[in-house]
Amino acid sequence: MPDEKVTILLRAVGDAPILKQKKFNVDVHRTVAWFSQVIRKLINLPDDQSLHIYISQTFAPSPDHTFGSLRDCYAVRNDGKEDHLIMHYSTTYAWG
Helix, strand or coil, X not given: CCCCEEEEEEXXXXXXXXXXXXEEEEECCCEHHHHHHHHXXXXXXXXXXXXXXXXXXXXXXXXXXXHHHHHHHHCEECCCCCEEEEEEEECCCCCC
């Protein structure tokens, strides 16, 4: 499907700024690198500061991972609702 989306629930960790929007629908072909740029813009993070993204509070996915492959491996279902990825972001190392 050309318009297939992945639902992402995004949570801040540590001292990372908290976003007002926590739920995102992202095209399955988009990469983690693309999404990290989106987050950087939303939290006004300068290029010289680090941004770390984690899946399931355990590991940092590779920047070239697509959201389709991450969904297929790590999506969770909540009370019979749609599958979604739980992702965390931080400006310092947190896990993995």
